[in-house]
Amino acid sequence: MATIPARPPVSRSPSGPQGPSLRAARAHRLTLLADMQGVERALAVPAGDPRWRQRVAARVGALGRAFGEHMVMTEGHDGLYAELLDHAPRLTRGVHVLIREHAVVLDSITALRARLDHPETTIDQIRCWGGDLLRELSRHRQRGADLVYQAYQIDIGGET
16 A cells, blocks of 8 residues: 655645645546546447447557556645645545555556457457446546545536
């Protein structure tokens, strides 16, 4: 289990947190959502398209890169989780749950990418695994937003 190192306090205005990690996470939240939607759209393309697997693989690859960035932005010394714990140490358990989920989501992305390379894997199987991955990511994003809200009583937002 990753540990979150201590760091200097983040300056805050009376209107709420002003930490750079929270601002960065808010912006990156949109990128991650767009990549999730890209996978969803690629999975929904008619199966007769001869480039179907290639398109899905490209979107899953982009999602994997975005999720890797998410992990760096949240788990790092100056990341969102360190900022959350600086503001609300009571949320340590929730932060550690999110960190454990990172490994699970990353494994799911890696597994889906590998399965796309095997011609014996059916399109229905890929769609099923892709849907499972997207639901897993959606739940993770919601738990993260809930944790930010618990810490700051604000919505991380980023989508309409």
